[in-house]
Amino acid sequence: MGQPIGIMDSGVGGLTVVKEVMRQLPNEEVIYIGDTARCPYGPRPVDEVRAYTWQMTRFLLEKNVKMLVIACNTATAVTLTEIRSALKIPVLGVIHPGARSAIKHTRTGKIGVIGTEGTIKSEAYKKALKSINQLVDVQGLACPRFVPLVESGEFRGPFAERIVEQELATFKNAYIDTLILGCTHYPLLEETISQYLGPEVQIISSGEETAREMSTILFFQDLLNSSSFEPNHQFFTTGSSKLFSQIASQWLELDSIQTESISLERY
Numbered sequence: 001m002g003q004p005i006g007i008m009d010s011g012v013g014g015l016t017v018v019k020e021v022m023r024q025l026p027n028e029e030v031i032y033i034g035d036t037a038r039c040p041y042g043p044r045p046v047d048e049v050r051a052y053t054w055q056m057t058r059f060l061l062e063k064n065v066k067m068l069v070i071a072c073n074t075a076t077a078v079t080l081t082e083i084r085s086a087l088k089i090p091v092l093g094v095i096h097p098g099a100r101s102a103i104k105h106t107r108t109g110k111i112g113v114i115g116t117e118g119t120i121k122s123e124a125y126k127k128a129l130k131s132i133n134q135l136v137d138v139q140g141l142a143c144p145r146f147v148p149l150v151e152s153g154e155f156r157g158p159f160a161e162r163i164v165e166q167e168l169a170t171f172k173n174a175y176i177d178t179l180i181l182g183c184t185h186y187p188l189l190e191e192t193i194s195q196y197l198g199p200e201v202q203i204i205s206s207g208e209e210t211a212r213e214m215s216t217i218l219f220f221q222d223l224l225n226s227s228s229f230e231p232n233h234q235f236f237t238t239g240s241s242k243l244f245s246q247i248a249s250q251w252l253e254l255d256s257i258q259t260e261s262i263s264l265e266r267y
Contacts, residue, residue: 013071037238042119074119182206
């Protein structure tokens with residue numbers, strides 16, 4: 001087997017990226033760490049987000065990963081440039097791939113972005129979108145209740161529908177034609193969000209675009225795994241391994257997932 005790809009997130013949200021990696025790069029082995037014990041990162045001070053992201057980075061570097069993916073939008077906004085310049089391996093965030101996809105899909109140039117308080121406050125998506133097309137009209141909206149909802153495993157059903165309706169009320173008549181799910185947790189609510197906003201709003205999940213970009217980078221750097229062995233994905237969490245495994249099995253459509261609960265304190 002070749003070296004694995006390291007994927008990190010503040011919780012279970014990065015599994016939306018893992019799902020795309022498993023689909024687009026089936027030979028690649030993934031090592032995933034979700035900091036569920038300290039999730040969400042969105043309302044946390046920037047210094048805390050930076051410290052926690054570096055702990056996850058050091059954990060994954062110990063696993064000899066060949067590429068690092070920061071699947072948390074808040075962590076991407078805060079630390080991507082810093083971590084990328086410090087490491088010799090490719091480091092990818094989820095903001096630019098999502099922004100590029102939104103620009104490709106919008107017809108009217110009116111793009112909505114939903115995310116955690118940290119991501120929206122950073123205006124990272126607005127900057128990324130405007131760097132591609134200065135003329136787009138970007139509206140950001142923080143949805144702080146979405147991450148705890150997904151982490152609890154209750155992302156389907158009437159309760160989730162009610163939360164989505166309350167959080168997205170201001171976007172109902174905002175005339176956006178494209179909505180970026182600016183948090184990797186949000187694709188687990190995509191069906192409910194799409195149902196509420198209607199078919200005329202194109203939903204953009206950065207997972208698909210991120211996996212496509214990973215594929216390109218691995219190809220150009222001659223790092224693709226050509227082995228025909230079944231990849232042995234590994235999952236780690238700082239919270240409940242049982243709840244993580246439940247959500248991961250459901251989302252990745254796998255019968256059983258073994259998750260190890262760890263502490264990041266020593267990193």
